[in-house]
Every structure is written in structure tokens, then in C-alpha cells.
Amino acid sequence: MxxxxxxxxxxxxxxxxxxxxxxxxxxxxxxxxxxxxxxxxxxxxxxxxxxxxxxxxxxxxxxxxxxxxxxxxxxxxxxxxxxxxxxxxxxxxxxxxxxxxxxxxxxxxxxxxxxxxxxxxxxxxxxxxxxxxxxxxxxxxxxxxxxxxxxxxxxxxxxxxxxxxxxxxxxxxxxxxxxxxxxxxxxxxxxxxxxxxxxxxxxxxxxxxxxxxxxxxxxxxxxxxxxxxxxxxxxxxxxxxxxxxxxxGEKLQGPTIAERIEVCRTHLEKSVAWKGLKTGIFEMRRHYSNYFKGIDHFKEFRMKLVSAGTLEEVEDILNQIAIHYTEEMA
The missing domain is CATH 3.20.20.70 (Aldolase class I)
Structure with a gap:
């Protein structure tokens, strides 16, 4: 019902x-x-x-x-x-x-x-x-x-x-x-x-x-x-x-690295579109560690993400994350 x-x-x-x-x-x-x-x-x-x-x-x-x-x-x-x-x-x-x-x-x-x-x-x-x-x-x-x-x-x-x-x-x-x-x-x-x-x-x-x-x-x-x-x-x-x-009654597989990156990127794009470039990037910082929680050896990337000041920088770091963890799994 x-x-x-x-x-x-x-x-x-x-x-x-x-x-x-x-x-x-x-x-x-x-x-x-x-x-x-x-x-x-x-x-x-x-x-x-x-x-x-x-x-x-x-x-x-x-x-x-x-x-x-x-x-x-x-x-x-x-x-x-x-x-x-x-x-x-x-x-x-x-x-x-x-x-x-x-x-x-x-x-x-x-x-x-x-x-x-x-x-x-x-x-x-x-x-x-x-x-x-x-x-x-x-x-x-x-x-x-x-x-x-x-x-x-x-x-x-x-x-x-x-x-x-x-x-x-x-x-x-x-x-x-x-x-x-x-x-x-x-x-x-x-x-x-x-x-x-x-x-x-x-x-x-x-x-x-x-x-x-x-x-x-x-x-x-x-x-x-x-x-x-x-x-x-x-x-x-x-x-x-x-x-x-x-x-x-079955557990779904958790999100892949690619999915985490994709949702993180979407969230960032919407954030910038709604709040403007500066605030959108700044306020997104509180979300990065949550999106990649439980991922091994992520600290270095997290530090980079929270200090990135432009969209291009964030994009570049997300691409680095994708490459790094794809190679690690290969």
C-alpha cells in the first residue's frame, strides 16, 4: 500500500x-x-x-x-x-x-x-x-x-x-x-x-x-x-x-572508485552552479573525505582536494585518483 x-x-x-x-x-x-x-x-x-x-x-x-x-x-x-x-x-x-x-x-x-x-x-x-x-x-x-x-x-x-x-x-x-x-x-x-x-x-x-x-x-x-x-x-x-x-535480500556492491569520482564531480558542478565558483569550491571541501571514506592511502589526495582553489585543479586531482586506483587494482 x-x-x-x-x-x-x-x-x-x-x-x-x-x-x-x-x-x-x-x-x-x-x-x-x-x-x-x-x-x-x-x-x-x-x-x-x-x-x-x-x-x-x-x-x-x-x-x-x-x-x-x-x-x-x-x-x-x-x-x-x-x-x-x-x-x-x-x-x-x-x-x-x-x-x-x-x-x-x-x-x-x-x-x-x-x-x-x-x-x-x-x-x-x-x-x-x-x-x-x-x-x-x-x-x-x-x-x-x-x-x-x-x-x-x-x-x-x-x-x-x-x-x-x-x-x-x-x-x-x-x-x-x-x-x-x-x-x-x-x-x-x-x-x-x-x-x-x-x-x-x-x-x-x-x-x-x-x-x-x-x-x-x-x-x-x-x-x-x-x-x-x-x-x-x-x-x-x-x-x-x-x-x-x-x-x-541481497547486499549491493558498494560504489566503485569511478562512481565515487563521478558523484563527487556532479556534486561539485551543482555546487558551483548554485553558489558560484568560489563558494561552490570552498563548501565542497567538507564532502571530499566522506566521498572517499574507507579508501586505502587516500590522505595525500584528500589534502590536495581540500587545498585546491580552482575547478581545473580539482578536476586534475580527480583524474589522478582515477588513474592511481585503476593502476592499483590492475
């Missing part, structure tokens, strides 16, 4: 790319989409930034036709600002609006946004209602189990947010206090999915880093789909590998 968010058909068991600050930009989303991500989100966008018309926030609204279906994710602490940000985001033409009630980092949570709303569910409900009423698009939410071990209140959150009209809920299996440490606990996610009152799709997030784990947790926790975040950084192939494993 297909999973639906409003009128968006996501297929039988969708794999979603998590919104990640400084990662989930259009160039990165492009390579994830090519490798099988069923739905993606923008980096989270500050409602204050959108209202102030801050260039960085506005740029994050950029979406492209090939990315669909795509959601714009917003966060904030002021209900009226979130309502206005929803109107601005809707004009950018996404397929849905997503509210971030999960970000644990200090400069978000300590300003009363993101996961801190888990400490004030009444305000979370009021804010969500304002967002739902401000757009014709489906509204979804991403959150965590609770603020800390003593306040795992996401069961109540799920019911109350569904009642005011959200169309799907993604739950990260950690509390805010855990940040990204420890192990994600999906047992509460399963309880919410089994709650007979819950009719909307429930997506699980946290620690999905292999096809085997995805398949096991799909059976064990009964969610409608999964959101993958950190495991996709520098490894967009995770989506196709999980799908292949679901379909066949």
Missing part, C-alpha cells in the same frame, strides 16, 4: 533524506535523488531569517523541479513569525511544509525553537495550528522522543498534532538531552505507530546506517518509512543499497 502525505504519493515504503544544516542543500539533494531518495527537505530555515529577508535564509528556499516531492522545513520560537514564514515558504512552491521540533543544538533549542518546544506542548500545538492554517500545502512535523528521559511525551504530541491537521510525523529516536549520542530507541516510535488513534504516516529516524539494519527495523518497528540523515553524507548510495536489499 502506498504511503500518502496529502495528495503526495510516496510509494510503498519511502526513504526520506533528512534536513541537515549545511549539508542538505540543492547540490547534495541532487546526488541523493539520483540514488533513490523518495522525498527530501531543505536545510532547516529560520522563521526570523525569512521575515527579515536574510539572504542566507532566502537562498535556502531554492528548490528545483527534479527534486520533487520536496518539503521546506522551518523553525522558530514565535508563533506569529512561524505563520508569516509559512506564507513566505508556500510562495516558493514546495510540495509540503515541515516544522522542526527536533533540532537539539543550543542556538536553536535554547532560543525556544526546535526541540525546546517539547517542553511546552500547548505552545507546540498552537504553533502547529497557525502553520497549518497559513498554507494550502500539507504540513508535517519532525521531532524527538522528548526533552529528556523523564519527559518522553511524543505519544501525546503525535495525537494532538494529528488532531489539528498535520499529515505525517517523523520521530528521531533520541531525546533532546541525548543530542546525537547513545543509541536511537525506536520502541516508542513503534507504540505510536500501533496507537489505533494514529492514522497519519509515521517515519522513523536515527541510526539507519546499513541496508540490513533498515530491513530489520522495518519489520521490528512497523513504521511507514524511514528518514536517513548522517549515513547519507558522502554516501548517497545508501538509498539505492537499502532499496536493493528490500527487493532482493
Amino acid at each position: 502506498s504511503v500518502q502525505i496529502g495528495n503526495i504519493d510516496l510509494g510503498e515504503f519511502p526513504l526520506l533524506l533528512a534536513p541537515m544544516e549545511d549539508v542538505s542543500d540543492p547540490p547534495f539533494r541532487y546526488v541523493c535523488k539520483q540514488n533513490g531518495a523518495d522525498m527530501m527537505y531543505t536545510e532547516f530555515i529560520s522563521s526570523e531569517g525569512l521575515i527579515r529577508d536574510a539572504a542566507k535564509s532566502r537562498q535556502k528556499l531554492d528548490i528545483f523541479e527534479y527534486e520533487r516531492p520536496i518539503g521546506i522545513q522551518i523553525f522558530g520560537s514565535d508563533i506569529e513569525h512561524m505563520r508569516k514564514a509559512t506564507e513566505i515558504s508556500t510562495q516558493a512552491g514546495p510540495d509540503l511544509i515541515d516544522i522542526n521540533y527536533g533540532c537539539p543544538v543550543k542556538n536553536v533549542a535554547c532560543r525556544g525553537a526546535g526541540a525546546s518546544l517539547l517542553q511546552d506542548i500547548d505552545k507546540m500545538v498552537a504553533m502547529t495550528k497557525a502553520v497549518v492554517n497559513a498554507t494550502h500545502l500539507p504540513v508535517t512535523v519532525k521531532t524527538r522522543l522528548g526533552w529528556d528521559d523523564n519527559t518522553k511525551n511524543v505519544y501525546e504530541v503525535a495525537e494532538r498534532l494529528q488532531d489539528i491537521g498535520i499529515k505525517a510525523l517523523t520521530i528521531h529516536g533520541r531525546t533532546r538531552a541525548q543530542m546525537y549520542k547513545g543509541v536511537a530507541d525506536w520502541t516508542l516510535i513503534r507504540e505510536i505507530k500501533r496507537n489505533p488513534r494514529i492514522q497519519i504516516p509515521i517515519f522513523g529516524n536515527g541510526d539507519i546506517d546499513s541496508p540490513e539494519k533498515a530491513a530489520n527495523w522495518r519489520l521490528e518497528y512497523g513504521v511507514d518509512g524511514m528518514m536517513i540523515g548522517r549515513a547519507a553524507i558522502g554516501y548517497p548510495w545508501i538509498f539505492r543499497e537499502v532499496k536493493h536489499f528490500f527487493a532482493t
Whole structure:
């Protein structure tokens, strides 16, 4: 049975790319989409930034036709600002609006946004209602189990947010206090999915880093789909590998050096096209070590890549990598 968010058909068991600050930009989303991500989100966008018309926030609204279906994710602490940000985001033409009630980092949570709303569910409900009423698009939410071990209140959150009209809920299996440490606990996610009152799709997030784990947790926790975040950084192939494993029960061969180079090159080209030459090359530096993770004796090439200042230099190094590892395998 297909999973639906409003009128968006996501297929039988969708794999979603998590919104990640400084990662989930259009160039990165492009390579994830090519490798099988069923739905993606923008980096989270500050409602204050959108209202102030801050260039960085506005740029994050950029979406492209090939990315669909795509959601714009917003966060904030002021209900009226979130309502206005929803109107601005809707004009950018996404397929849905997503509210971030999960970000644990200090400069978000300590300003009363993101996961801190888990400490004030009444305000979370009021804010969500304002967002739902401000757009014709489906509204979804991403959150965590609770603020800390003593306040795992996401069961109540799920019911109350569904009642005011959200169309799907993604739950990260950690509390805010855990940040990204420890192990994600999906047992509460399963309880919410089994709650007979819950009719909307429930997506699980946290620690999905292999096809085997995805398949096991799909059976064990009964969610409608999964959101993958950190495991996709520098490894967009995770989506196709999980799908292949679901379909066949067999592990797909990992990407070849040639494929790693090709995706790295595509990511770089998109980065330069979207951000301009200087920023595009500079911001790509954080991705190189991830694309070639696990490759023997790669340090020297990595050092060259992160210090390259022109497209020609990067191209030349990528060609050197191709020649070096082809000869090594011969």
C-alpha cells in the first residue's frame, strides 16, 4: 500500500533524506535523488531569517523541479513569525511544509525553537495550528522522543498534532538531552505507530546506517518509512543499497572508485552552479573525505582536494585518483 502525505504519493515504503544544516542543500539533494531518495527537505530555515529577508535564509528556499516531492522545513520560537514564514515558504512552491521540533543544538533549542518546544506542548500545538492554517500545502512535523528521559511525551504530541491537521510525523529516536549520542530507541516510535488513534504516516529516524539494519527495523518497528540523515553524507548510495536489499535480500556492491569520482564531480558542478565558483569550491571541501571514506592511502589526495582553489585543479586531482586506483587494482 502506498504511503500518502496529502495528495503526495510516496510509494510503498519511502526513504526520506533528512534536513541537515549545511549539508542538505540543492547540490547534495541532487546526488541523493539520483540514488533513490523518495522525498527530501531543505536545510532547516529560520522563521526570523525569512521575515527579515536574510539572504542566507532566502537562498535556502531554492528548490528545483527534479527534486520533487520536496518539503521546506522551518523553525522558530514565535508563533506569529512561524505563520508569516509559512506564507513566505508556500510562495516558493514546495510540495509540503515541515516544522522542526527536533533540532537539539543550543542556538536553536535554547532560543525556544526546535526541540525546546517539547517542553511546552500547548505552545507546540498552537504553533502547529497557525502553520497549518497559513498554507494550502500539507504540513508535517519532525521531532524527538522528548526533552529528556523523564519527559518522553511524543505519544501525546503525535495525537494532538494529528488532531489539528498535520499529515505525517517523523520521530528521531533520541531525546533532546541525548543530542546525537547513545543509541536511537525506536520502541516508542513503534507504540505510536500501533496507537489505533494514529492514522497519519509515521517515519522513523536515527541510526539507519546499513541496508540490513533498515530491513530489520522495518519489520521490528512497523513504521511507514524511514528518514536517513548522517549515513547519507558522502554516501548517497545508501538509498539505492537499502532499496536493493528490500527487493532482493541481497547486499549491493558498494560504489566503485569511478562512481565515487563521478558523484563527487556532479556534486561539485551543482555546487558551483548554485553558489558560484568560489563558494561552490570552498563548501565542497567538507564532502571530499566522506566521498572517499574507507579508501586505502587516500590522505595525500584528500589534502590536495581540500587545498585546491580552482575547478581545473580539482578536476586534475580527480583524474589522478582515477588513474592511481585503476593502476592499483590492475
